[in-house]
Amino acid sequence: RVxxxxxxxxxxxxxxxxxxxDILDFTATSAQLGKPAxxxxxxxxxxxxxxxxxxxxxxxxxxxxxxxxxxxxEVEGNVELAIQLVKDSGxxxxxxxxxxxxxxxxxxxxKKLPDNPAKKHLYDIATFIGQREY
Numbered sequence: 317r318v319x320x321x322x323x324x325x326x327x328x329x330x331x332x333x334x335x336x337x338d339i340l341d342f343t344a345t346s347a348q349l350g351k352p353a354x355x356x357x358x359x360x361x362x363x364x365x366x367x368x369x370x371x372x373x374x375x376x377x378x379x380x381x382x383x384x385x386x387x388x389x390e391v392e393g394n395v396e397l398a399i400q401l402v403k404d405s406g407x408x409x410x411x412x413x414x415x416x417x418x419x420x421x422x423x424x425x426x427k428k429l430p431d432n433p434a435k436k437h438l439y440d441i442a443t444f445i446g447q448r449e450y
Contacts, residue, residue, distance in 0.1 A: 321425045325438060328422035333445050335415040338363035339408055340450065342399050348450040354395040357402075362386070364414070365407035378405045419446045 340349060341356045342365055349355075356363050362370075366386075372379045382401045385391050391398050402408065422442045429435050 318429060321428050325422050325425035325429075325442075328418045328425065329438075329442050329445060332415045332418040332422065332442070333448075335364055335411050335418065336445060336448050338365055339411050339415070340448070342402055342408060344450060350450075352395075354391075354399050357386075357398055358392050358395055360391075364411045365402045368407035368410045369402045369405035372405045375405050416446070 338356065341354060341363065344353065346352050352358070357366060366382070369375075369382050370379050370386075378401050382398060382405075385394055385398050385401075419442055423439070426435060426439055426442070429438075
């Protein structure tokens with residue numbers, strides 16, 4: 317039972333970490349990231365905020381414009397525009413809410429674990445991920 321709870325904790329906290337990393341690629345500065353903002357998209361990595369933006373039915377112009385940049389390999393020269401399109405689509409907010417849900421599930425797993433010193437460290441890790449800005 318403990319092993320299964322730890323596995324589920326790791327899965328949920330790992331998902332939250334990755335989604336937060338995807339968000340930061342659009343919201344953090346180059347100095348904070350240690351790499352240029354939008355670098356995932358420039359490298360052709362389609363992350364959750366981008367997937368959300370591309371699937372937007374409420375903002376078809378945003379989705380179409382972003383899709384055109386990606387398909388034509390013109391993201392590199394238009395990275396600021398691509399970042400703004402993702403932000404305008406609500407992709408950042410959607411991704412943040414999903415990350416928060418994964419974190420909440422990781423905390424649920426921790427509540428079910430027996431109390432010991434390691435549990436506090438796992439709690440601290442999840443809390444850090446939820447507050448991460450770099």
